[in-house]
Amino acid sequence: MDTFLQSLESWQIFYATVAAASATLTGLLFVSLSLNRERLKGPRAENILALSRCTFGDFLYVLMISLVFIVPHQVPYSLTVALLVLGLSRGLGLILQARRHLRSRRQRLDLRLAFRDIGLPFIATIGLIAVAIFIYFRVTNAIFWLVAVIAALLVTACWNAWLLLVEE
Numbered sequence: 001m002d003t004f005l006q007s008l009e010s011w012q013i014f015y016a017t018v019a020a021a022s023a024t025l026t027g028l029l030f031v032s033l034s035l036n037r038e039r040l041k042g043p044r045a046e047n048i049l050a051l052s053r054c055t056f057g058d059f060l061y062v063l064m065i066s067l068v069f070i071v072p073h074q075v076p077y078s079l080t081v082a083l084l085v086l087g088l089s090r091g092l093g094l095i096l097q098a099r100r101h102l103r104s105r106r107q108r109l110d111l112r113l114a115f116r117d118i119g120l121p122f123i124a125t126i127g128l129i130a131v132a133i134f135i136y137f138r139v140t141n142a143i144f145w146l147v148a149v150i151a152a153l154l155v156t157a158c159w160n161a162w163l164l165l166v167e168e
Contacts, residue, residue: 019066058157083132
């Protein structure tokens with residue numbers, strides 16, 4: 001077995017752990033929103049639903065990346081294709097979200113919120129696409145770079161989940 005495939009195998013425990021954590025956090029987000037259902041009908045319901053969608057998207061994105069990596073006997077080509085599909089579909093979704101965000105907030109653009117909701121996930125998506133390309137060329141260090149992508153997505157999703165739980 002070549003060294004690249006051995007490297008991939010050694011990361012499977014990490015990605016299984018990340019998948020389990022992401023699935024658990026997604027479930028906790030469901031519980032949090034269920035406990036605060038009345039907020040989903042109030043004057044800020046649109047903002048809360050938008051933040052919820054972003055948060056679920058980030059958690060599910062991390063889950064999908066992790067599941068791709070725990071497939072047994074993975075080869076660079078199939079891993080590249082799976083990561084590119086995830087990255088490109090997420091990028092398209094973020095572009096559509098940015099358009100909706102700009103249309104709904106024409107009166108005042110909050111750069112901090114735009115960076116949190118769209119900017120950081122978009123940077124993570126570009127990172128994922130870059131990692132996919134490097135994996136195709138069997139650059140082993142690319143697997144380490146993906147940790148930063150996952151960390152950015154998890155930090156954003158956890159931050160958003162916290163805001164959904166505590167903000168009125």
